[in-house]
Amino acid sequence: MQKQGVICRLVISLFYLVVFLVLCKIFSGSWQFLLDSDNSYNMLFVSGALLLIFGTYLAEPYFTKPLDVLTNSTAIVLALLSIREPQKFVGYHFLLVVSIGILFLSISIIILHALNKKSSIEQALFLLVTKFGSSKIAFSAVYLCTIFSYLKKAPVDFVFFLTFWIIFISNFFTEWIVSLVMSIYQRFQVREQYEYIGDAIGCENPFLYKIEIDFSIYKGGRVRKGDIILFSETSLEGIVGLVVDVKYLVKKQWLSVYILHQQEKCLKISSSLKNCSYTSDIHHISKKTYRLNLSELSKIQQKEIENNELYKKRNLFVGYVIEGSDINQIKFLPILDERDNNYAKLREGTIVTAEICGQETLFQIIEGKTSKEVLESHNISGFIVGIARKLGKYDNLSRQIDTVKWLPNMYAPLFLREDRVKTEKIAELKKVIGFLPETDIKIEIKDVDSLVTHNTAILGILGIGKSCLTFELIKKVIDNTGIKVVCIDITNEYQAELPRYIEKDIIQCDTMSSFHELAASAEYISASNNINKCGNIELYKTEIKEDLLQFLFSSSTCPEEWSPNSQKRIRIYNPDLHKITKGDKVGYKVFTTQLTQTEKVRIICEELYKILMKFSATTKGRVLLVFEEAHSLIPEWNSTANPADSSAVNGTAKIILQGRKYGLGSFVITQRTANISKSILNQCNTIFSLRVFDDTGKMFLENYIGSDYANLLPTLEERHAIAVGKALKLRLPVMIRLNNRENIISKK
Incomplete structure (x- = not known):
């Protein structure tokens, strides 16, 4: 481009020189003006052509240096001194004095620069000198004085040469013509382009x-x-x-x-x-x-x-589909390296897109493997093969990921999903449970009733956010339905944390005095030594029934139709606060023994189920049972301490299995998948699996989410989960980023 610029300026300057030379010859009548220094056209040619044209286009095409100013002012001084009749030259003495002044100023600037004396005075002088000492300004002054001095009595000559100067100074037309010609010429020089x-x-x-x-x-x-x-x-x-x-x-x-x-x-x-x-x-x-x-x-x-x-999408292009892909997942070859800004985005859970039969289809990266290829002898290149699970096409209107059949073509380009993560607004999260990682694609609850009636499991290790997710789901149940919630919590966490998500006035909790009056009959032994009449277990069942009736209907009896009150929506039980005993016979003697947590849970569930059975069957949810620390409340048979616990768990499982027809459902929250009753866990149609380490838990979850997603469980980040189930707008398992807790809680 620099070479082309030099050629362009040379062509323009030669063009002006030829035109100016021809004009001088025409108006002078011969070529003698070139040799006659007394000829007015000689002075005009020197100042106009040799100095103004060459100086502007060749010596100073972009900017003027002090050395250029020194040359220009010297040339003007010598030209003025060569004039034999200075009195006839308009502005002679003014031009001479100014030129000599600029000459000395340019010398001063050069000396100051050599001495490295940088100051505001030097900068001001530099601007002044280079502005007024440039070829276009200085030689234009000489040129105009020349035509006013020698051509004012020749109107035709005066107008021609003044017009030439105006065209030259504007220099638009000529430069535009030359640039156009060179552009056309370059269009035909494809081989060099x-x-x-x-x-x-x-x-x-x-x-x-x-x-x-x-x-x-x-x-x-x-x-x-x-x-x-x-x-x-x-x-x-x-x-x-x-x-x-x-x-x-x-x-x-x-x-x-x-x-x-x-x-x-x-x-x-x-x-x-x-x-x-x-x-x-x-x-x-x-x-x-x-x-x-x-x-x-x-x-x-x-x-x-x-x-x-x-x-x-070149900035989002991350790879292409390779061999080994199938209908469920694709293998792809990434094209990024560590220098690429998008390299860090290629990780577990990242959403990429590829076309299937013209439809943009979402895939989620679930695995990566290293490999190598031989390029030439002694040249080996390593590379990574990524594996991504097909999710489907996201419907913006329904906010649902729909199934897309078939798979992308071999070597189809793969792009990062270009959505930007937006600030979550509480009003927009009414049914939203999370987002696809690093996108603004919302994952919504399709049917809140299905969360309850078809049971939901929330699994993950201690401290990973299970309770926060549970509280959020309970909040969505309360906000979107008329379902009552019964929580069985032995940690007392619900009593402390739920009011931050839900209004405190609609929550009823156990206290240290709950069912305290039963303690007086805890040691009761029947005179007939009938163990079924010993202890206070029967009284406990009666008290639980009455408490549930008051919670559900604000009454001691069941109404004919299901018409729950709206005063209290959540009842939290802590079985550890209930001092309940039963008769136990050892030899010929009868004793009272404490009921275990599992046995108390069975009683609460059974009494609730008996109440619901008095109403007609329904497909809608009526009551939600929440089992916090479910591995302690409903343990697997090989994790129970005695046969009574095994019987109690079986009873609870039966209630959960049969309760759906009467609107009874459950949330099962546990950190020990291996120790929870599989009879109950298998009834959970919606699964949220956070980080899990134990092999038993991973093997169980493979049946729901597949082995590929199960392998991701130990490395899941906080606030991330593998989700799948009937209640969600998902047809396949997917890793999601859960809502930020700060955007869910009602009270900070």
Whole structure:
């Protein structure tokens, strides 16, 4: 470009010189003015052509230096001193004094600069001198004084040379003409415009090519990802591709170039360099390749390339589908390295997209494996193969991920989902439980009733956020339905934390005095030694029934129709606060023993179930049972301390199994999947699995989420979960980022 600029200025200056020379000859009548220093046209030619034109275009094309000012002022002083009749020259003494002053000022600036004396005075002098001492200003002054001095009595000559100066100073028209001519000329110099870089050495698929650059032959700059490549034999026309991967060998560079295409047709630039088209002839792509500069193409070609889907998403292009993919998941080859800004985004849970039969389909990365390939002898390159699970197409209207059948084409491009994570607004999270990681794709609860009636399990290790998720789900049940909630919590966490999510007035909790009056009959032994009449277990059942009736209906009896009150919505029981005993016979003696947590839970569940059985069957939820620390409340048979606990768990499981027809459902929250009753856990249709380490838990969850997602469980980040189930707008398991706790709680 610098070389072209020099040529352009040289052409313009020669053009002005010839025009000016011809004008001087015409008006002077001969060429003698060139040799006669007393001739007015000689002075005009020297100041106008040799000084003004050459100085402006060749000596000072961009900016003026103090040394240029020194030369200009010296030339003006010598020209003025050579005039024999200075009294006839308009402004002679003024020009001479000013030129001598500028001459000495330029010398002063040069000396100060050499002495490295930088000051505000030097800067001010520099601006003044370079402004008024430039060729365009200084020689224009001499030129105008010359025509006013010698041509004022020749109107025609005066007008011509004044007009020439005006055109020259504006210099728009001439420069525009020259630039246009050179631009047209360059349009026909295609062979020099495009830079040959190397040859194609392999074709991985009809749209993906390998190019080898030999730096012992090619002396240009290194080609980078995102550069535009032309496949052409002569560089007159060819197929356009995008560099998507770069590998470095000893003295060589290998490029992976993806052909810009649309509907199986590749983009082709025609020889006219004005238009382009899509062609289906993709099997005869040239071996030779050239690097294109997008700015040097025509506007039509630039627009066509910029509108191409692959080029538009080039910053999101992360890889392409490779062999070994199937209907459920794809394998892909990433094209990113650690220098790429998107490299850190390729991890478990990242959402990528690929087209399946013209539909943008979401995939979630679930695994990555390392491998290597031999490029040439003694040249081995390592690479990573990613594995992504197919999710489907996201419907913005219904906010649901719908199934997309089939799989992407081999070598189909893969892009990062370009959504930006937005600030979550509480009003928008009414049914939203989370988002796909690093996107704004909302995962909503499709049916809050199904969360209850078809049971929900929340699994994960201690301190990972199970309770926060449970509180949020309870809040959504309360906000979106009329369902009553019965929580069985032996940690007392619900009593302390739930009021931060839900209004405290609708929560009823156990206290230290709850069922305290039963303590007096705890040691009761029947006179008949009938163990079924010993202890206070029967009284406990009666008290639990009455308490539930008051909670549900504010009455001691059941109404004929289901019509719960709205005063209290949540009842929290802590069985450890209930001193309940039963009769136990050892030999010939009868004793009273404390009921275990499991036995008390069974009683609460049974009494609740008996109440609900008095109403007609329903498909809607009526009461939600929440089992916090479920591994202690409903343990697996091999984790129970005695046969009574096993019987109690079986009884609770039966209630959960049969309770759905009467609107009874449950939340099961546990950190020990191995120790919880599988009879109950298997009834959970919706699963939220946070971080899990134990093999038993992973093996159990494989039945719900598959082995690929189960392998991710030990590495899940906080506030992330694998979710699946009937209650969610999901047809397949997916890793989600749960809502921020700060956006859910009602009271900070």
